[in-house]
Amino acid sequence: MLSLLWLFDQLVYIIFWIIIIMVVMSWLIAFNVLNNSNNIVRQINYTLHRLTEPLLAPIRRFLPDLGGIDLSPLVLLLGLMFLQRLLHEYLV
Known part of the structure; x- marks a missing residue:
C-alpha cells in the first residue's frame, strides 16, 4: 500500500512539473521568444496541451472569464500541492 501511495505521489509531482513547463x-x-511555426516547438506545445487539457478543462468551466488571463493552471497547481501535502502526511 505504501508503494502505491509513493507511486501516486510521484505521478502528482510529474503532473505538477508538466503544468509548470506548459505555462x-x-x-x-x-511573447514571441519561441516561434510556434517551428516544428519542434509546435510538437512540444501540442503534446503539453494534450496532456494538460483534460485536467484544465473542467476547472475552466467553473472559473469566471477574465479576458486573456487563464487561472486554471494556478488552481490546478494549488490542488496538486494540497494533494501532495495530504500524501506526505500519510506517508510519514
Whole structure:
C-alpha cells in the first residue's frame, strides 16, 4: 500500500512539473521568444496541451472569464500541492 501511495505521489509531482513547463512555454510563445511555426516547438506545445487539457478543462468551466488571463493552471497547481501535502502526511 505504501508503494502505491509513493507511486501516486510521484505521478502528482510529474503532473505538477508538466503544468509548470506548459505555462512557461505558453508565455514564451505569447511573447514571441519561441516561434510556434517551428516544428519542434509546435510538437512540444501540442503534446503539453494534450496532456494538460483534460485536467484544465473542467476547472475552466467553473472559473469566471477574465479576458486573456487563464487561472486554471494556478488552481490546478494549488490542488496538486494540497494533494501532495495530504500524501506526505500519510506517508510519514
